[in-house]
Amino acid sequence: MPIRSPRGRAAAYRAIWQWPLRSPVRLAVTVVVLGALVFGLVHLAGQVGGTTGGGGPGATQGDRWDAGGSGVSATPTPTMLPPVPELTPEAQPLDQAPPQALEVARVWTSAWVNHPEGTTSQQWLAGLRPYTTDEFLGVLAGVDPVNIPANRVTGPATPTRVAEKSVEVDVPTDALRLTILVVDTDAGWKVSRYDRA
Incomplete structure (x- = not known):
């Protein structure tokens, strides 16, 4: 009813x-x-809206107006970015190492081993500051100079890898050999990393 x-x-x-x-x-x-x-x-609205042709309100983003007067022509839109080649520095011969970079590595190592008894971390860092990048100084701030086993540099700075803007250098000390990365910055060559070889 x-x-x-x-x-x-x-x-x-x-x-x-x-x-x-x-x-x-x-x-x-x-x-x-x-x-x-x-x-x-x-x-459903997305499916219907995506397949509508013509230049009206239902036209897709991939459509464009042809200025030649032939109407609307669809252009393919890229769906993904092209692959980016891996960035690897181009190696150069070792004898092309800039002398300034080798000198910075030698002077930096001399400041690194300079920690007489009673030296504070701030004093030690002050000796390294002119030759070290700002980012790496933040890392070195956590180092206690008492824990550094070396006391003097025992040989010349020797390049092991050379690129256009960076040089890897080995510097021997009385306790160990350091591998130092020196990079070309706006303020000149500076140490950005070191490892115990």
Whole structure:
């Protein structure tokens, strides 16, 4: 029997929208169903909008107007960036090592081994500062000079790898051999790393 009075329609509508509120399970089911409906509509609208041709409101981003008057022509849009070649410094012969870089490595090592008894970390760092990059000074700030076993440089700075803007240098000391990376910065050649060889 059809509902003929406005009061009867209002009661029917009220029964429909109150149904989800009668239990938490009904509410959860309603939310999931509505979410699926919204997702489906959005996905469907994206599918339809992506395949529309022509220059009107439904035109895709890949379409462009041809100034020659021939209408709209679709141009492919790149979907991914081209591969980037791995950046490796081009090696140069060892005899091409800049003398300034070798001198900085030698002087830096002399300052590194200079830690007479009673030298504070700040005093030690002050000796290294003119020859060290700012970033590496932050790393060296955690070094206690008491733990440095060497006391003097025992040989010349020898290049082991040479590139256009960096030189790897070995410097011997009385306790160990250091491998030092010297880089060309705006302020000249500076040490940016060292390892115990």
